[in-house]
Amino acid sequence: MKVRDLLAETEHCLWCGETYSEPMSWAAFLGESPLGRFCERCDSKLAPIDFGNACRTCSKPEFSQCDDCAAWNEDPFWSCREFTNRALYEYNPFLKEVIARFKYRGDAALAEAFSERIARAVHPGSIVTSIPLNDEGHYERGFNQATLLAGRLKPVPLLERSLSSGKQSKRSREERIAAAEEQFRILPGAVGKTIVIVDDIYTTGATIRSAARLLYENGAKSVMGVTLARA
Incomplete structure (x- = not known):
């Protein structure tokens, strides 16, 4: 040997x-x-995002600033507040299948492949939270995939769903933004904190920015996101 x-x-x-x-x-x-x-x-089938060749705000590959982020910057609320999202991988066909098996076919163990990578993307000293599921979604899956991805960081529950907004993957950008509004309620603990929100996929930013906005409105010092993928 x-x-x-x-x-x-x-x-x-x-x-x-x-x-x-x-x-x-x-x-x-x-x-x-x-x-x-x-x-x-x-592992070689994953496509890590080259941050030097990606949108500086949301990590979309091959853009210095993507159209989604340019649109967000026209919103008066975001024009004077900082928000960045660091996505680790491109949402290629392999990762799409991995996430589908993880989220919809109950293979929760797949979170172990990424939880350490997520943890390394978070600045020490940040308060980590995750995008919550509504009760129906949690019952169907038996777990919250975002919470599992953030598991090594011991995420703090700062948000909860206020209503069932349906599957965002089936919506247009405008529909995602409209559905994201007022879908969260705030829990205590945001005031004066630097907060990182963990989620699985960043598409238009509607969901994670809705959560970030609520945290800012309730006293957070700064808010950023870390996601597994950028679609």
Whole structure:
């Protein structure tokens, strides 16, 4: 047996189920989970966003400023407040299938493939919260995917859904924005805090900005988002 095999830890890919060897490191020795959880072949199908070649506000690839963010900046509320969203990956066909299995087919363990990556995107000292589901959505899935993605950061519940607005994925940009208005209620804890909102997908920004606006209106010092994907 080779030395490198002795210094490796066997893992199972959370996507394809194949075994692979995760090289031992000080992080693993100290009990910290590695960034793996996908084998090398599956991990290579993800498309990390190059932040030097993406919208500086929302991380949309290949834009210095995308049309969505230009439209948001015309809103008087956002013209004088800072909001950025850091998305980790492009919403390519592989990640779309991963998220579908995670959200709609109940494979909650897939959050382990990304929770450490989400955690590394958050500035230390921030208060982390997640986009909540309504009661119906939570009952259907049995978990909140955004909360699982933020799990390593021990997210604080600062928001709750005030109504069922239906699936945003079926709506146009204008419909998303209209449906997002007044869909959240605030819980105590935002005043004077730097807050990071975690969610799975940023599309037009309607949902996460609706949440951010409510946090700002209730005394948050600054608000930003971190999402797994930018559609």
